[in-house]
Amino acid sequence: MSTVKARLGDIAPARPLRKTSLDPEKIVWHLNLDQVKAQSGEILEKERGPAKEAGSSTHLFDCQHVLYSKLRPYLNKVVLPDELGVATTELVPMLPDPERIDRRYLAHYLRSRRFVDWISQQVAGAKMPRVSMKVFWEHEIPLPRLDEQKRIATILDKSDALRRKRQQAIELTDQLLRSMFLELFGDPVTNPKGWPVRELGSVAQCQLGKMLSQKSKSGQNPRKYLRNANVRWGTFDLSEVLQMDFSESERAKFSLRDGDLLVCEGGEVGRCSIWRNELKECYFQKALHRVRVQSPLTPEYLQEYFYWMSKLGGFSKSVSQVTFSHLTSEKLKRLPVPIPSPGLLAQFSEIFIKIDSQKQKLNKHSDDLKYFSDSLSSQFFQIR
Incomplete structure (x- = not known):
């Protein structure tokens, strides 16, 4: 029937x-x-x-x-x-x-x-x-019958509720790290704790990604690359990863390795996340900067630094007299970064990694719940 x-x-x-x-x-x-x-x-x-x-x-x-x-x-x-x-x-x-x-x-x-x-x-x-x-x-x-509609809606309501609880738990882990950063290091814009300040370019290697062109999109050496849309605060959206041509020399120049910080040039300026080898081989395009820190600076500290610089208007205050829409290579290298003591940086990174591990598990659970919810929805609703 x-x-x-x-x-x-x-x-x-x-x-x-x-x-x-x-x-x-x-x-x-x-x-x-x-x-x-x-x-x-x-x-x-x-x-x-x-x-x-x-x-x-x-x-x-x-x-x-x-x-x-x-x-x-x-x-x-x-x-x-x-x-x-x-x-x-x-x-x-x-x-x-x-x-x-x-x-x-x-x-x-x-x-x-x-x-x-x-x-x-x-x-x-x-x-x-x-x-x-x-x-x-x-x-x-x-x-279907009205009582069957209500039954379907109740099942999907419960699935959504579980996903919301997981998402709330993920948001709480982010809030914990961000509040801990301010408690340990203070506002990175005003630097109330008086940490010594260095320009980012003197304590990290900064590299802008490869320019996208029509030729590179149709080359003979297609490789996966990340773009602005793939980077979220503290995580990556890898649901759609595009490909373009990278020569051998470009693969060396634009490669990614564990601990690299990828920073958005435009859009939500400064949005960033730490690369943890989520994909076996991957590169990045011009919309992103790759930042490789030098000791004692850590990528965990720098990720939270970028977050608070973005939320507190620190980018425009630090390297420009007016709000700007792009974080150019020159502006990125000139960013003043407070450098806390090595022991405190190491302590924060250790806590960050432990909390982030729990966050990744929660993300996995959230993804599984979404897949389950979408599967249920597909069974209930046949769209033609």
């Missing part, structure tokens, strides 16, 4: 609440896309204010709705609101028919990997890709 299907436009049309029914002085939740965490729908921080302060490009929603982001659908921002609020019109206020579809079931369906991959192809616009809403509303969603 085939599963019943229904058009999204029929069972969960865009139907915001009427703003005229709302007291303009009432303090309500003001929701924009920046508050929504990608790939989860979690709210990073709620902003509140009088309803009258909402702009014209907003609509009213409540806990009956499912809010779907039509902008950059690959970011997978689907919100289940838990209270009254006003939202940007980039979040479509879908109002599910409670007699035909469970709200949580709909949200899980819209977040499923298969649906996200499919809808990401149904977009218009290069710089700001938006979902083709005509295609979106015509899409047919599988509709």
Whole structure:
């Protein structure tokens, strides 16, 4: 027996609440896309204010709705609101028919990997890709019985809850290391503990990666390389590693070894992580700097130094009078780095490595849970 299907436009049309029914002085939740965490729908921080302060490009929603982001659908921002609020019109206020579809079931369906991959192809616009809403509303969603929908949603809710707990544990390990850094060494921008200061170029080897060109992308010696998108704070995203040509001399110049720090030149300037030979043979392109420290400096200390320099505005204060968008080789080498005592640096690195080992285990568990959740979702939802 085939599963019943229904058009999204029929069972969960865009139907915001009427703003005229709302007291303009009432303090309500003001929701924009920046508050929504990608790939989860979690709210990073709620902003509140009088309803009258909402702009014209907003609509009213409540806990009956499912809010779907039509902008950059690959970011997978689907919100289940838990209270009254006003939202940007980039979040479509879908109002599910409670007699035909469970709200949580709909949200899980819209977040499923298969649906996200499919809808990401149904977009218009290069710089700001938006979902083709005509295609979106015509899409047919599988509709098992309502009690079966609730059962599926409950299973996927539990899977998501486990993943969130793992992610919270990972975030706590990061917070522990960062607070420990400040306690031991102080603010690296103001250097309140008076550590001697050296320019980074005098205590580390700094190398910018290979320039990407059309010729290098079609060469005869393809090798894996890292780019800005692969580097996160304290970790690497290796889900998509590209290849380009590296000659023998370039492989020697742009190679990576255990303990190298890879630092982003642009984007989130200074974002970095320590390479631990995650891939057998890998190189790096121009969007990244490779930093190899010299004793007594350690990559563990330097990674946290870069984090706090980024968060405290230290890059622009230290090497430029204005905020800059790129950390050039010259600016990187001129960075003033406080150099604590060798014993304290070694102590911090030892603690860092132990905590990071636990973090990697948590990351592995989180990845396993994501794979399990995606597998469950694929079984429940067949996207065609």
